[in-house]
Amino acid sequence: MIPGPEYLDQARQLQALSFTVHIPLVCFGIAFPAMVLWxxxxxxxxxxxxxxxxxxxxxxxxxxxxAAGVVTGTVLxxxxxxxxxxxxxxxxxxxxxAFAIEGFSFFVEAIFLGIYAYGWDRLSPRLHFxxxxxxxxxxxxxxxxxxxxxxxxxxPQGFRIENGRVVDVQPLTALFGNSYFWxxxxxxxxxGYLVAxxxxxxxxxxxxxxxxxxxxxxxxxxxxxxxxxxxxxxxVLVGDWVARDVAVQQPVKLAAIxxxxxxxxxxxxxxxxxxxxxxxxxxIEIPRLLSLLAFHDPGAxxxxxxxxxxxxxxxxxxxxxxxxxxxxxxxxxxxxGVVFLxxxxxSRRLPETRWFYRAAVVSAPVxxxxxxxxxxxxxxxxxxxxxxxxxxxxxAVTGATTVPFGYGALxxxxxxxxxxLIWVLRVLARAPLPALSIPDAPSVRQPGGA
Amino acid sequence: MAVLPLxxxxxxxxxxxxxxxADFGAGLWxxxxxxxxxxxxxxxxxxQANAPVWEANHVxxxxxxxxxxxxxxxxxxxxxxxxxxxxxxxxxxxxxRGLTYAMQTAIxxxxxxxxxxxxxxxxxxxxxxxxxxxxxxxxxxxxxTSGGDLVGSWVNPTSVLAGGxxxxxxxxxxxxxxxxxxxxxxxxxxxxxxxxxxLISGALCGAVAIGGLVVVDHDAHRIFLxxxxxxxxxAVVVSGAAGVVSLALVARRSFGVARLAAATAVAALVAGWAxxxxxxxxxxxxxxxxxxxxxxxxCLVVATVAGALIVLPALGYLFRLSxxxxxxxxxxxxxxxAPxxxxxSRRLPAAPVAAACLVAGFVLLTIADAPAAxxxxxxxxxxxxxxxxxxxxxxxxxxxxxxxxxxxx
Ligand code: HDD
Ligand code: HEM
Ligand code: HEM
Numbered sequence: 001m002i003p004g005p006e007y008l009d010q011a012r013q014l015q016a017l018s019f020t021v022h023i024p025l026v027c028f029g030i031a032f033p034a035m036v037l038w039x040x041x042x043x044x045x046x047x048x049x050x051x052x053x054x055x056x057x058x059x060x061x062x063x064x065x066x067a068a069g070v071v072t073g074t075v076l077x078x079x080x081x082x083x084x085x086x087x088x089x090x091x092x093x094x095x096x097x098a099f100a101i102e103g104f105s106f107f108v109e110a111i112f113l114g115i116y117a118y119g120w121d122r123l124s125p126r127l128h129f130x131x132x133x134x135x136x137x138x139x140x141x142x143x144x145x146x147x148x149x150x151x152x153x154x155x156p157q158g159f160r161i162e163n164g165r166v167v168d169v170q171p172l173t174a175l176f177g178n179s180y181f182w183x184x185x186x187x188x189x190x191x192g193y194l195v196a197x198x199x200x201x202x203x204x205x206x207x208x209x210x211x212x213x214x215x216x217x218x219x220x221x222x223x224x225x226x227x228x229x230x231x232x233x234x235x236v237l238v239g240d241w242v243a244r245d246v247a248v249q250q251p252v253k254l255a256a257i258x259x260x261x262x263x264x265x266x267x268x269x270x271x272x273x274x275x276x277x278x279x280x281x282x283x284i285e286i287p288r289l290l291s292l293l294a295f296h297d298p299g300a301x302x303x304x305x306x307x308x309x310x311x312x313x314x315x316x317x318x319x320x321x322x323x324x325x326x327x328x329x330x331x332x333x334x335x336x337g338v339v340f341l342x343x344x345x346x347s348r349r350l351p352e353t354r355w356f357y358r359a360a361v362v363s364a365p366v367x368x369x370x371x372x373x374x375x376x377x378x379x380x381x382x383x384x385x386x387x388x389x390x391x392x393x394x395x396a397v398t399g400a401t402t403v404p405f406g407y408g409a410l411x412x413x414x415x416x417x418x419x420x421l422i423w424v425l426r427v428l429a430r431a432p433l434p435a436l437s438i439p440d441a442p443s444v445r446q447p448g449g450a
Numbered sequence: 451m452a453v454l455p456l457x458x459x460x461x462x463x464x465x466x467x468x469x470x471x472a473d474f475g476a477g478l479w480x481x482x483x484x485x486x487x488x489x490x491x492x493x494x495x496x497x498q499a500n501a502p503v504w505e506a507n508h509v510x511x512x513x514x515x516x517x518x519x520x521x522x523x524x525x526x527x528x529x530x531x532x533x534x535x536x537x538x539x540x541x542x543x544x545x546x547r548g549l550t551y552a553m554q555t556a557i558x559x560x561x562x563x564x565x566x567x568x569x570x571x572x573x574x575x576x577x578x579x580x581x582x583x584x585x586x587x588x589x590x591x592x593x594x595t596s597g598g599d600l601v602g603s604w605v606n607p608t609s610v611l612a613g614g615x616x617x618x619x620x621x622x623x624x625x626x627x628x629x630x631x632x633x634x635x636x637x638x639x640x641x642x643x644x645x646x647x648x649l650i651s652g653a654l655c656g657a658v659a660i661g662g663l664v665v666v667d668h669d670a671h672r673i674f675l676x677x678x679x680x681x682x683x684x685a686v687v688v689s690g691a692a693g694v695v696s697l698a699l700v701a702r703r704s705f706g707v708a709r710l711a712a713a714t715a716v717a718a719l720v721a722g723w724a725x726x727x728x729x730x731x732x733x734x735x736x737x738x739x740x741x742x743x744x745x746x747x748x749c750l751v752v753a754t755v756a757g758a759l760i761v762l763p764a765l766g767y768l769f770r771l772s773x774x775x776x777x778x779x780x781x782x783x784x785x786x787x788a789p790x791x792x793x794x795s796r797r798l799p800a801a802p803v804a805a806a807c808l809v810a811g812f813v814l815l816t817i818a819d820a821p822a823a824x825x826x827x828x829x830x831x832x833x834x835x836x837x838x839x840x841x842x843x844x845x846x847x848x849x850x851x852x853x854x855x856x857x858x859x
Contacts, residue, residue: 043846051845056757064552070505071548077515078541088519089527093746096520103513110505111764115771122771134764181819184545186828216849222844229530230804230838234811234831241815241824296819349850361695409492409538413545420549424556 011083014407016379018076020372023189023412025069027371028199029109030143030192031134032062035200040129050219056120057428059198063117064424068417070110094159095149102145109138140189147188151181154378155168155249156387180249183242184378190235191371194333197228198363203429205360218350225340225360228367230320232337235330243293250388252304253381256319263304269293272324274317314383322376329370333363453737454751455521456724458516464720467509468623468713471616473504475624477572477645478617479546488639495551495640496628497554503772504551506765508544511579513534520750524593528732529582532591536578536604543575573617580616584609586732587723588670593735607669611662618658621651623712626696630705634773645700648708652697659693676726685722689715695760706773800841807834 036058044053048273077099081088112134119128155178204221207213247254254260259270273282336359351357382388476496483489483496519526530537550568557564581604585591588608603609629644663686667674676682696711729736753811807830815827 021671039845046845048845048849050848060556064556067505067548067552070508071545074508074512074544076543077512078530078537081519081526082534082537085527085531088530089524092519092523092526093521093743096516096523097746097749097753099516100513100520101753101757103509103516104761106512107506107757107761108764109508110766111761114503114506114768119771121790148826169517182824182828198578218848222842222848225841226842226844230842234808234835237812237831238828296817341838341842344847348847350847352846403584409542413542417549420553424552427556 008367010407014410015079015083016376017411017414018072018079018080019375019379021369021417022069022072023375024195024199024368025072026143027195028062028065029069030139030189031175031196031227032058032115032200033067033132033139035102035196035227036062037129037132039219039223040132044125044129050216053216054220054223057431059117059120060428061425063113064421064428066109066113068289070106072414072417084386087391089163090391091387093161094156095152098145098148098152099106102142102178105138105141105145108134109142109316135392139192143192144185146391147179147185148176148181150378151178151184153182154184154382170292176200177429180245183238183245187235187242187374189264190231190238191233191367191374192236194228195364195367195371197224197226197231198360198367200224201228202361202364205357208357209361210353221360222350228333228363229340232330232334236334239327239330241292244296247302250381252313253319254302255304255380256314256316257323257377259316259320260302260304262306264302275326311384314381319377319381322373322380326370326377329366329373333367333370336360369450454716455517455747455754456737458751458754459517459521460720460724462510462514462517464713464717465613466507466514467616467619467716467720468650468709469503469507470510471576471620472594472623472627472714473507474572474576474617475620475622475651476628477569477624478621479624479628479644480571481573488643491637491640492643495632495637496624503768506768516749517754521747522737524735525732528593528735529586529591532600532603533582533585535600536581536585538610540575540578542580543571543573543578547575562833572620576616576620580613581609583616583723584612587612587666587673587727589672589730589732591732594731606748607665608673611658611665615655615658615662618651618655619712621717622648622655623709625651626700626708626712627703629700629703630709630773633705641703645703645705649697652700652712656690656693656697660690660782668783673726674721676728677722681725682722685718685725689718692718800837804834804837804841807837 002263036055039051039055039058042048043055111130115123116128117133119131125133159176201221201224204217205225207217208221243254243257246257259273338355340351342426343356459662480493480496483492515526546567549740550564550571553561553564554568584606585603585608588606590603590606590609625644625648629641629648632638632640632644639794663674663677666677677686692715693713696708696715699708699711729738811834813827814823814830818824819828
């Protein structure tokens with residue numbers, strides 16, 4: 001059975017669909033536990049009851065999102081085999097180790113999340129707080145392992161191919177000794193804080209616009225928003241580092257990102273526009289900027305798309321627009337973060353204008369779009385290769401005629417999942433607050449307040 | 451070396467069957483509970499009991515899959531290509547289950563539609579996973595990624611038998627577990643209800659397993675021969691005996707020990723299958739041929755052992771808390787007392803630290819070029835983030851309100 005091209009597209013879309021559902025949930029796995037723990041820690045230190053209520057309520061949200069992350073992740077682990085059987089059969093022994101280790105980190109996460117979520121009021125405060133720490137750490141190790149796989153796909157090493165079989169496998173070198181891995185990991189980890197921070201803050205910003213703004217809402221807004229606001233400017237610095245690494249290690253991807261048709265010395269940067277026939281048309285051209293950004297030298301030579309045959313080039317416009325979406329979104333969020341930090345530093349109060357809160361509400365979808373756009377840049381920019389330069393995506397795809405059926409079913413189930421999750425979050429948000437002396441418990445110490 | 455990962459995967463499979471299976475079983479009993487207040491209590495109980503542990507139990511499945519694809523990549527490739535339908539359905543069932551579970555938890559009271567979807571998922575997933583095992587046992591998965599019979603590979607006597615057994619075992623284990631739980635909560639009515647369910651499903655399980663030998667004889671003769679000779683016989687006998695013992699223990703209301711006996715029965719069954727299947731994983735593909743590079747296997751074994759050393763004690767702790775009733779609703783609060791506020795003695799000047807880290811991190815990450823400088827730069831920038839967060843002091847900030855709410859203060 002020769003895999004028809006239509007399966008290739010459908011399999012890709014199916015994979016992309018599954019990722020667009022899984023990755024945002026993963027962001028909560030990465031960053032949310034830290035925010036919840038911070039609120040609990042604050043309560044332990046100051047006795048601030050609002051922080052305690054917050055941590056408890058967030059715990060429920062965290063559990064629901066974790067459940068969704070678990071099941072979508074399980075689908076992904078099945079899809080590896082179902083959609084790309086040749087890829088798994090050929091390279092499983094090279095990259096599988098990371099997933100196996102990741103399995104243990106999920107164990108730790110699931111176990112301690114169970115203890116944390118159901119241990120409120122049942123464990124001593126210290127023990128309860130301590131049980132949350134492994135959850136934060138396993139969010140780190142979990143993303144570490146998956147990104148190790150992605151780094152390896154982008155920059156394969158640690159094996160040789162003999163007669164179509166993989167030999168001389170060095171899984172540790174392949175996964176962790178990889179020069180493509182670190183920037184991806186740092187960038188993704190920060191993205192987790194951005195996406196989760198803005199997403200958690202958004203409903204409270206919305207509440208503020210609706211006029212609900214007691215101390216509970218203010219605290220619930222301030223914690224995640226601050227986390228996102230300090231991360232956003234750093235993400236730009238890290239993104240620049242990422243781009244420089246890509247320039248060296250995957251020059252064709254960089255050329256696609258920038259729409260650079262021919263290898264050029266002193267290459268210009270183009271904003272917007274459309275790539276066709278080896279050029280970007282209707283774009284804003286900034287001379288020499290690309291060489292400067294990518295190699296810190298305005299005269300440096302940047303490899304163009306023409307360095308490989310057309311059949312080895314990724315779809316340029318998809319990659320370019322995805323990249324510009326990410327950078328645009330990222331820059332705007334970084335600006336908002338800086339505005340917030342400056343305002344807070346000046347007035348020592350939360351910002352007052354409604355515009356700020358409107359921007360905060362919009363930040364959640366913008367951060368999510370930037371996240372997905374970033375992955376589209378990475379993954380589509382890697383095409384036509386699954387394993388960069390080694391195995392083509394069309395050789396990896398399944399020949400199973402069940403792909404369209406699976407596509408329909410999975411799309412329906414994901415639609416259900418998203419609808420159900422939104423509904424769950426609404427139910428949780430509407431649960432009445434416990435009888436706390438909100439807005440201000442007089443007994444609460446107000447540290448920092450004179 | 452080539453066999454160790456398989457051993458780990460089989461242990462994982464047994465644990466998934468026993469632990470994850472009990473969770474599926476609890477869902478099945480929700481489906482079969484019927485209507486009325488007594489039925490509502492049964493459903494409620496079935497839902498409550500699993501809440502803290504189901505996610506950890508579910509990870510065993512992921513463990514099995516990842517170990518197999520690392521150690522025997524061809525097998526996973528071939529299995530996925532041929533059995534895409536049952537695997538896909540199992541995956542859909544798993545998503546549905548996670549979703550409806552989260553919904554049930556959020557609502558806190560039974561909603562029939564959600565519950566039925568949950569229960570349906572609990573029926574589909576174990577059946578499909580069982581059918582996959584049946585396909586493997588009856589040699590219906592050819593080697594290679596071009597795939598075998600998309601339908602016949604899993605719609606056949608052995609697969610239906612294995613799927614049915616998976617469902618029944620789940621039901622039995624779930625009932626035993628819930629009975630034990632009811633007993634701890636001193637809910638006599640529930641305990642009686644689940645004891646009865648355990649006895650019925652356990653007896654059915656045994657009957658199907660014994661009758662199944664006939665099916666296997668016809669449909670998967672190689673496995674049958676393996677089961678009636680050598681170690682296969684031992685496994686079958688142990689499994690049967692353990693099954694009978696566990697039923698007797700349920701009858702005597704020793705639910706905890708009954709679970710162990712049931713686990714032994716399942717483990718023996720899986721061991722029997724493994725012995726009978728030896729030395730082939732797939733037709734014509736021996737364990738040795740399928741195994742990955744030795745270096746990968748060594749890494750995998752080391753990682754698994756190290757991981758187990760971390761995970762097993764933690765898992766034990768979770769189960770101890772759960773089984774000893776520490777998580778039960780209404781349990782006396784361990785400490786809802788507000789802790790004494792700690793006086794804020796040390797006060798680092800967080801803002802300048804953040805600024806300094808930011809500048810240094812920028813220089814090292816963006817301007818310098820060596821990997822070591824980049825690493826230091828990333829660490830400094832993380833420091834900048836943490837110090838920046840501390841400097842903003844979000845909770846203090848919220849405590850002060852904004853001008854609109856000046857009066858709050
Ligand atoms: C909220 C999310 C977010 C934001 C604001 C940014 N990024 Fe990003 N970016 C990601 C989220 C992301 C990501 C989804 O996490 C990716 C996909 C793969 C990866 O490692 O990170 C990514 C990939 C990615 C790549 C491709 C890496 C590869 O192919 O391996 C580049 C070149 C950049 N980013 C550069 C930037 C720049 C210059 C930004 C400046 C504003 C930026 N990103 C902001
Ligand atoms: C480990 C093995 C992986 C394989 C085999 C794989 C393969 C693929 C393939 C073939 C596509 C389709 C590309 C296209 O549309 O042209 C894709 C898309 C995608 N992948 Fe990966 N990927 C892997 C890992 C990852 C990881 C770890 C991530 C991280 C989250 C990821 C994120 C994405 C995203 C977001 C898309 C969507 C791109 C689009 O919209 O087209 N992938 N992946
Ligand atoms: C090839 C792609 C991927 C596969 C096969 C995969 C697999 C899985 C699986 C099986 C789970 C559930 C584990 C459990 O039961 O707890 C999961 C959850 C998780 N995944 Fe993925 N994943 C993929 C992509 C990613 C990416 C790109 C990240 C990002 C950084 C990631 C990070 C996580 C984390 C942190 C969790 C924990 C669950 C949570 O916190 O919500 N995964 N993943």
